[in-house]
Amino acid sequence: MSTATDSVDLVGDEVAVNLVRAALLAALMGAFAFVSFPNPLNPAVPVTAQVLGVFLAGIYLGPAWGGFAMVLYVLAGALGAPVFSGAGAGLGEIFGPTGGYLVSYPFAAALIGAVVHGVDGLVDPEGVSVARLVGAMAAGTVVIYALGIVVYWYYLDTSLVAAIVGAGLAFVPAEAVKMAAAMGIVRSEEVQAT
Amino acid sequence: MLGYEPGDSLAHRLDPRTKLAVQLAFAAAAFAHTDPRGLAMLTGVTALALASARLSPVSVIWGYRFLLPLLAAAVLFELVTLGPPWIELEAAADPLLASYRTLLIVAVAAGYVRTTPARESRAAVQWAVPGKPGRLLGAGVGLVFRFLPLLRRDLAAIRDAERARLGDERSTRERLETVGAAGLRRAFARADRLAMALSARCFSWNATLPRIRFRAVDVPAVLLAAGLGASMVV
Numbered sequence: 001m002s003t004a005t006d007s008v009d010l011v012g013d014e015v016a017v018n019l020v021r022a023a024l025l026a027a028l029m030g031a032f033a034f035v036s037f038p039n040p041l042n043p044a045v046p047v048t049a050q051v052l053g054v055f056l057a058g059i060y061l062g063p064a065w066g067g068f069a070m071v072l073y074v075l076a077g078a079l080g081a082p083v084f085s086g087a088g089a090g091l092g093e094i095f096g097p098t099g100g101y102l103v104s105y106p107f108a109a110a111l112i113g114a115v116v117h118g119v120d121g122l123v124d125p126e127g128v129s130v131a132r133l134v135g136a137m138a139a140g141t142v143v144i145y146a147l148g149i150v151v152y153w154y155y156l157d158t159s160l161v162a163a164i165v166g167a168g169l170a171f172v173p174a175e176a177v178k179m180a181a182a183m184g185i186v187r188s189e190e191v192q193a194t
Numbered sequence: 195m196l197g198y199e200p201g202d203s204l205a206h207r208l209d210p211r212t213k214l215a216v217q218l219a220f221a222a223a224a225f226a227h228t229d230p231r232g233l234a235m236l237t238g239v240t241a242l243a244l245a246s247a248r249l250s251p252v253s254v255i256w257g258y259r260f261l262l263p264l265l266a267a268a269v270l271f272e273l274v275t276l277g278p279p280w281i282e283l284e285a286a287a288d289p290l291l292a293s294y295r296t297l298l299i300v301a302v303a304a305g306y307v308r309t310t311p312a313r314e315s316r317a318a319v320q321w322a323v324p325g326k327p328g329r330l331l332g333a334g335v336g337l338v339f340r341f342l343p344l345l346r347r348d349l350a351a352i353r354d355a356e357r358a359r360l361g362d363e364r365s366t367r368e369r370l371e372t373v374g375a376a377g378l379r380r381a382f383a384r385a386d387r388l389a390m391a392l393s394a395r396c397f398s399w400n401a402t403l404p405r406i407r408f409r410a411v412d413v414p415a416v417l418l419a420a421g422l423g424a425s426m427v428v
Contacts, residue, residue, distance in 0.1 A: 009399040016397050017389040019330055023337035024345070024385040028377055030338065031345040035353060035373065037366045047366060052374050060378070068334070075331060076338035079315035080307040082197055083342060086260030089196065091217045092303030095225075096296050097264040152268075155296065157228075157288035162271040166264070181370035190375045191382065 022061060022069035029053030029073050030083025047174045048085055051144065054105050055137050055182040058112025060191070062122045067110030074102050097167070100151025101144055108140035115139060125186045133186060137179045145172065196257035196304050198311050204411065205247035205309040210318040212412045212419070213306045216243070219422035220302050224295045226426040233294055239422070240298045247305035254304045261300065265293035312339035317406045329399055337388075345381055352376045 011019075032049035053073075057066040077083040078091045085098065094102060115136035117123050125133070145168050153163035185191060200206075205213065220243075224236055244251060255262075273286035313336070320332040352373055356362060361369065408416075 008396060011392075011397045011399055013389075013393050015330075016392050017386070019334055020337065020389040020392065021382065021385040023334040024341055024381045024388075025378075026334070027338045027341040027345050028381040030342045031349045031377070032374075034346055035349055037369055047370070049370055049374060052370060056374065056378060060382075068330075072331070072334040072338055075319065076335045079319070079335060080198055080310060080312070081335075081339050081342055083338070086258075088258060088260065090300065090303035090307045091214070091221070092258075092296075092300030095221050095299045096261055097268065098261075155292060156265070156268040157292040158268045158272055162268060162289075166267045166271060177367050178370060180367045181374055184367070184371035185375045185378065188371070188375050191379050 018061070018065045022057075022065045023072055025053065025057050025061060025066075025069045026073035026076060026083070029057070029069075030077070030081060033083055033085050034087060047177065049178070050085065051141070051175060052178045052182055054109050054140060054144065055112060055178065056185065057109040058136065058140060059116050059125045059133070059182065059186060061109075061113065062117045063110045063113030063119070066113040067106045070106040070109045074105060077102070095155065097152050097156055098148070099155065100167075101148040103151070104144045104147035107147070108143040111143055112136045112140040128186075130183065133183060134179060137182060141172075141175050141179075196254070196307050199308060200311075201248065201309065203246060203248045203309060205243070205305055207409075207411050208246075208309075208415055209406055209408050209412050210306075210310050210314040211321065211406065212408065212415045213310060214318060215419040216415055216422070217299075217303055217306055219419040221299050223422040223425050224299055228291050228295050230291070233291060233298065236295075236298055239418070240301050243302045243305045247309045249305055249308050251301065254301045255297075257304060258297075258300050261296070265296060269293055312336060313404045314406060317404045321406065326399060329401075341384065344384070345377070348380045349373065349377050352380075 029050055032053050035049060037047045037049070054070060057069045060066070061069055073083060074094070077089050078094055080089050082089045084093050084102065093099060116125060116128055116133060149163050149168045152158070152167035153160050156163070158166070220236070220239065224233070227233070227236070241251075244254065268289045269286050272289050273281060273283070275282055275285075316332045316336045319335055320328045322328070323331055353362075356369065356372060361372065
């Protein structure tokens with residue numbers, strides 16, 4: 001065992017709370033990967049709740065810690081935690097067909113957080129207008145699919161049309177359902193933001 | 195599902211940084227040489243990596259079976275055309291090679307996943323990212339590994355309760371909403387308890403790190419990574 005003799009530098013309470021919340025949200029998103037729901041619009045592609053996790057990270061943790069939570073999610077998955085869809089893990093997933101989505105999550109969560117909370121300090125998401133919440137999630141979805149489709153197209157050497165159909169159109173309609181669910185969660189009394 | 199399992203294979207004894215370097219160099223080489231000859235050689239490297247982790251190709255493919263439809267779709271979409279000649283073999287060649295490349299990269303990464311415990315990955319993160327950002331990332335990654343099984347159990351309990359009350363007959367939106375809200379509430383409750391416990395136990399920036407070090411056994415693997423990296427320029 002190595003030993004250190006320098007004095008202990010404590011982590012501040014606020015940082016500790018935010019770090020733990022970010023890590024648990026990342027873990028929750030990993031747990032979401034295990035649950036799938038029937039897709040009302042396209043029965044062939046079941047809905048997983050992972051993108052819901054991106055929405056919730058931005059809405060509840062804000063731009064900085066929400067983005068950080070998604071960085072933790074991607075990093076933990078790349079290092080072997082089974083958090084990706086189908087309980088996948090490993091650096092290979094980043095270079096796989098869904099790698100673009102994974103890389104986009106931190107940016108999408110940060111964007112959603114920035115639109116919902118602004119750049120100075122966090123607000124209570126319950127008080128944020130519906131239009132602002134929907135706009136934030138729509139912008140986040142655009143980021144996720146833009147990166148997801150481009151990476152699918154580049155990695156798999158397909159035509160751009162094939163990428164848009166295979167990686168985008170098959171999944172986009174379900175995002176509206178997740179947005180509605182996120183709105184319901186924000187409006188419910190069950191979850192306290194702070 | 196593929197996860198860490200203790201063992202004494204060659205890959206288990208390698209330093210986590212060595213294994214990460216091999217994976218990154220392998221991915222870079224695979225992207226640089228996506229042609230039949232390059233991929234044939236990289237298949238040999240993949241076989242080596244799997245053997246060093248005592249991992250069978252079948253279990254890797256089974257572990258990543260969810261990727262297969264996505265890869266197959268890319269090939270099929272290019273193979274089949276809406277009109278004569280209906281099937282274009284040449285157009286499907288590139289996606290086929292790319293899909294195979296993806297499988298190779300995933301297989302090499304599976305060797306890391308099987309042979310590297312979370313604490314070693316955490317030490318590698320804190321080595322790669324120095325200072326407080328690295329400490330935050332390392333601690334966060336450790337927490338994700340630790341809490342994932344608990345939160346999965348939480349969600350399973352929530353879904354059981356839902357099913358017992360015929361909740362699975364409700365619309366997908368309602369089900370996402372109830373499972374999401376209950377899951378988030380439990381996760382935040384766990385987070386607040388844990389944060390208080392950490393503070394009470396002097397959660398510090400300079401906690402003792404697990405020790406990782408390069409050993410003689412790492413030399414061939416580092417040379418392999420260097421060779422793969424060098425193959426990109428020749």
